Amino acid sequence: MGFEKKEYEFLREIALDSTNTGCFINGQWKATGSVVTSVNPSNNQTIAKVTEATIQDYEEGLQACSEAVKTWMAIPAPKRGEIVRQIGEALRSKLEHLGRLVSLEMGKILPEGIGEVQEIIDMCDYAVGLSRQLNGSIIPSERPNHMMFEVWNPLGIVGVITAFNFPCAVLGWNACIALVCGNCVVWKGAPTTPLITIAVTKLVAEVLEKNNLPGAIFTSFCGGAEIGQAISKDSRIPLVSFTGSSKVGLMVQRTVNERFGKCLLELSGNNAIIVMDDADIKLAVRSILFAAVGTAGQRCTSCRRLFLHESISQNVMDQLVGVYKQVKIGDSLEKGTLVGPLHTRASRENFEKGISIIKSQAWKILVGGSVIESEGNFVQPTIVEISQDAPVVKEELFGPVLYVIKFQTLEQAIEMNNSVSQGLSSSIFTSRPEAIFKWIGPLGSDCGIVNVNIPTNGAEIGGAFGGEKATGGGREAGSDSWKQYMRRSTCTINYGSELPLAQGINFG
Known part of the structure; x- marks a missing residue:
């Protein structure tokens, strides 16, 4: 098996083995699905084997994630930012190894592989600062003794479905922002890059455990289209971020829209x-x-x-x-x-x-x-x-x-x-x-x-990333992309003793 080759020894430094469990569910590694093979595209030889998720595994993971939301939402945003900072440090400590894995499993050259992992680290740094800037607006009220303003609250769970070409950077664009905004994350990595999904998740899991936080705050699955379809259909997931082709993205959008969910699409480019x-x-x-x-x-x-x-x-x-x-x-x-x-x-x-x-x-x-x-x-x-x-x-x-x-x-x-x-x-x-x-x-x-x-x-990463038309209209990473991961409430407080109505309406 390719994993046993000397040049692959570095994989043990990021907690990978010749056989791997492909789901992180409720703080535990478990999977009951089929076994797939991760392949090196430079020679099409086996790197390692991974057990994928079943729908039963998915359901167990979502139930735990739905409970973990209650804990994560209640933590102040700057404290959530501290957890994301630690995730960034964990990734930074394994930068070279993770970058080499991206190159090995995806096929991009080593400088690009390392650069991709650096992108998640940069997103963590960005999100830490953002955790103290999730600001609403004060809006002048036309009514006396009234205060009107915006409040931003978490959505709950954000589903992230990533593609093979950027198997971990796109996770960073979404997950770092989603986490500081108070959302739990459910990640389905690309079926052909399962080792990257596992290696990144293990580092996140260690940070959560060290801070005595529920592992289900970050839930991940290696799996095929059935797991992606389950995420799209699941009304417990208010926002689904999907990266892939326009054809599949349109199907995801229709499925999510049918349940009045929100979609963030990063699709084809020409x-x-x-x-x-x-x-x-x-x-x-x-x-x-x-x-x-x-x-x-x-x-x-x-x-x-x-x-x-x-x-x-x-x-x-x-x-x-x-x-x-x-x-x-x-x-x-x-x-x-x-x-x-x-x-x-x-x-x-x-x-x-x-x-x-x-x-x-x-x-x-x-x-x-x-x-x-x-x-x-x-x-x-x-x-x-x-x-x-x-x-x-x-x-x-x-x-x-x-x-x-x-x-x-x-x-x-x-x-x-x-x-x-x-x-x-x-x-x-x-x-x-x-x-x-x-x-x-x-x-x-x-x-x-x-x-x-x-x-x-x-x-x-500082600018909003995304495109128009058949590219899907989504925006990830910087600028005000964080607003997609939260729900906005317009709040009005009457601190007087009268009840003046808007637009000067007199109702008796």
């Missing part, structure tokens, strides 16, 4: 970079490379479409093809690797299907366009010269495939940027103020993330 005729070409090429091939094109913010002003298009393409040919593809844990494998065999097959469609329509492949024959799920980063009207441009091929399209005017480029159903991230490279301010204004990009002279990916 992100574009515009390079204007006055752009810093060297800066643009570096940014495009990272945006298009980082995480092997498996970020929701990866650049899929590249719009080049016709006057500089050949220059950009020549430089871009040159750097693509120098990219080192290989094992995600090997030093110097820039592009690791796709996450699964199915992902590689999907890449092959996409390339077949491109070839069948006679579009020009400038570089790449093939799978790499090996034990792993490696493919060549690919650049395709194509028409904006090609149907494949409208869909998100979740891999390192970049479509290049020429344009003549800024207005034309903006129209092309906005022409797809997704609306997550976008970027323009220019130095002209009039172009910049049109791009970020009402007649510019229709995305939730609108950048200038930086890539489409690599968002900071």
